[in-house]
Amino acid sequence: MIVNSPEWKALEQLAEQSRRWHLREQLQNKHRCDAMRVEYDDIVLDYSRQNMNPETLQALLKLADAAELGKKIEAKRTGKAINTTENRAVLHMALRADPEDDYRVDNEAVTPLVIDVRRRIAAITQAVRQDKHLGVTGKPLRNVIAIGIGGSYLGAEFVFEAIRQHPSCADASAGRQLRFLANVDPADFHRATEGLNPAETLVVIISKTFTTTETMLNARAAKAWLSEALGFEAVSKQMLAVSTNIPACEQFGIQREHIFGFWDWVGGRYSVCSAVGLLPLALHFGWQNIEQFLLGARSMDQHFLSAPFAQNLPVLLGLIGVWNSSFLKRPVRALLPYSQALHRFAAHIQQVDMESNGKLVDRDGRALPLEAGEINFGEPGTNGQHSFYQLIHQGRVIPADFIGFCRPQTSVKLSDNRLDLHDELMANFFAQPDALALGKTEQELRAEGVPEALIPHKVFPGNRPSNVLLFPELNPYRCGQLLALYEHRTAVQGFIWNLNSFDQWGVELGKVLAQRVKSVLQTDNLEGSENLPFSTQQLLSKYRRR
Numbered sequence: 428m429i430v431n432s433p434e435w436k437a438l439e440q441l442a443e444q445s446r447r448w449h450l451r452e453q454l455q456n457k458h459r460c461d462a463m464r465v466e467y468d469d470i471v472l473d474y475s476r477q478n479m480n481p482e483t484l485q486a487l488l489k490l491a492d493a494a495e496l497g498k499k500i501e502a503k504r505t506g507k508a509i510n511t512t513e514n515r516a517v518l519h520m521a522l523r524a525d526p527e528d529d530y531r532v533d534n535e536a537v538t539p540l541v542i543d544v545r546r547r548i549a550a551i552t553q554a555v556r557q558d559k560h561l562g563v564t565g566k567p568l569r570n571v572i573a574i575g576i577g578g579s580y581l582g583a584e585f586v587f588e589a590i591r592q593h594p595s596c597a598d599a600s601a602g603r604q605l606r607f608l609a610n611v612d613p614a615d616f617h618r619a620t621e622g623l624n625p626a627e628t629l630v631v632i633i634s635k636t637f638t639t640t641e642t643m644l645n646a647r648a649a650k651a652w653l654s655e656a657l658g659f660e661a662v663s664k665q666m667l668a669v670s671t672n673i674p675a676c677e678q679f680g681i682q683r684e685h686i687f688g689f690w691d692w693v694g695g696r697y698s699v700c701s702a703v704g705l706l707p708l709a710l711h712f713g714w715q716n717i718e719q720f721l722l723g724a725r726s727m728d729q730h731f732l733s734a735p736f737a738q739n740l741p742v743l744l745g746l747i748g749v750w751n752s753s754f755l756k757r758p759v760r761a762l763l764p765y766s767q768a769l770h771r772f773a774a775h776i777q778q779v780d781m782e783s784n785g786k787l788v789d790r791d792g793r794a795l796p797l798e799a800g801e802i803n804f805g806e807p808g809t810n811g812q813h814s815f816y817q818l819i820h821q822g823r824v825i826p827a828d829f830i831g832f833c834r835p836q837t838s839v840k841l842s843d844n845r846l847d848l849h850d851e852l853m854a855n856f857f858a859q860p861d862a863l864a865l866g867k868t869e870q871e872l873r874a875e876g877v878p879e880a881l882i883p884h885k886v887f888p889g890n891r892p893s894n895v896l897l898f899p900e901l902n903p904y905r906c907g908q909l910l911a912l913y914e915h916r917t918a919v920q921g922f923i924w925n926l927n928s929f930d931q932w933g934v935e936l937g938k939v940l941a942q943r944v945k946s947v948l949q950t951d952n953l954e955g956s957e958n959l960p961f962s963t964q965q966l967l968s969k970y971r972r973r
């Protein structure tokens with residue numbers, strides 16, 4: 428086990444030593460700071476505010492070797508069944524392949540399959556957007572409701588929000604609406620359909636298995652919504668599906684030519700670049716924008732596969748995450764984009780990371796001798812500053828990723844302000860990592876004349892770690908890069924901890940218990956509830972008396 432390796436032990440010692448360092452001094456060392464900044468394709472990662480130094484990185488790179496990181500990345504790239512509990516390859520990189528990229532599963536070339544689905548998406552997108560594929564009453568289809576949950580929803584929504592105000596996307600989607608429907612809460616259905624004319628609306632059902640309870644219930648509700656307004660023919664004309672379960676889609680009433688497949692070597696939370704994300708996003712933004720998004724994701728894949736680990740952004744982020752969580756015992760990570768467009772980024776990365784690495788056992792089923800996985804949360808700055816930053820400045824130590832952009836998607840300038848609002852935002856982006864790292868001492872406060880009684884309340888301990896990621900702008904291409912960066916980061920951590928980041932057995936038990944509760948709720952007198960825990964019986968009878 429990796430925890431018994433000399434490389435792991437060496438890092439434990441370094442972690443001990445690191446408690447003696449303070450970022451206030453470390454940030455004065457220009458050589459150290461230079462060594463802890465890397466750049467790829469105009470994206471800067473500055474990790475000089477981590478509680479580590481270049482020597483720590485060398486030790487982490489040795490750990491990566493001991494964990495056979497290179498070999499594991501290669502096994503992933505070459506389509507080996509690294510998702511061992513489901514005997515599946517993990518090849519979402521093939522989803523953004525160029526035609527000449529040779530990705531294979533069981534020696535079958537999969538790039539042509541990917542390109543074929545892309546071609547079909549581009550074709551239907553064009554037909555809908557040029558009013559050639561019309562609704563059943565002959566009206567143009569201006570709206571899309573994308574129904575799906577978890578990996579069949581979060582990534583697409585994150586990308587939608589991230590790029591919708593970029594000028595090329597805003598122009599291409601003028602007059603159109605894309606809405607998402609995930610929750611089985613009836614309120615979500617009403618929000619998704621509110622104000623939409625069924626005659627102008629396409630419904631895309633997205634489910635890898637096409638059995639997920641929430642999605643199937645919402646799909647049935649949408650089918651009723653369309654057919655009650657327009658007749659049953661609307662289903663074949665205005666409902667599309669994305670799934671690996673083609674027979675179930677057909678059984679539901681979706682026409683074969685309206686079903687867009689993907690493959691079991693694409694995990695749900697890694698499926699944004701399959702038809703799961705591409706179909707709704709292309710219908711809304713047009714194919715050209717989506718092509719840019721794929722190019723961005725591919726560019727990060729190529730970087731991940733070829734850059735030396737010491738300059739490799741996803742590898743560095745992964746190693747820093749292992750350092751913080753396993754060695755410095757900081758299991759939480761804040762994702763802090765200084766971009767309102769990324770307000771659904773943390774929600775997506777929560778699934779990518781926590782469903783992947785929240786595991787009890789290693790790849791071989793042995794109990795992990797450490798707590799794997801990180802707890803991710805986040806909000807865009809500056810909103811977060813007025814909320815939970817208090818805790819990260821003066822309460823618990825929470826490593827943070829600050830993500831910012833040099834150029835805004837849109838601008839607002841006030842005539843009496845020298846800075847525009849984006850500059851105001853970015854001033855905070857640059858200040859916060861320093862505030863966390865440098866803090867404020869008693870002496871400084873005293874020199875400022877702060878009353879003695881207030882000094883303890885106003886001390887900032889500093890030495891709080893963060894990464895700074897600075898991108899040139901947030902356009903579809905950069906959004907693809909950001910997505911792939913965080914996908915690979917999660918894989919790197921899973922590889923180091925030697926777990927299977929690509930299954931998710933932990934979501935099953937709750938689903939089974941919900942079925943049991945459902946069968947009790949279907950009876951008149953809560954029959955069968957006696958088999959449930961006493962406390963649940965009491966709650967159910969209260970619920971029944973509503």
Ligand SMILES: O=P(O)(O)OC[C@H]1O[C@](O)(CO)[C@@H](O)[C@@H]1O
Pocket residue numbers: 576577578579633634635636637638639642695696782931934
């Ligand atoms: O795409 P499907 O099959 O509807 O599954 C949706 C989501 O449900 C999960 O299985 C978790 O319950 C996710 O892993 C998946 O992304």
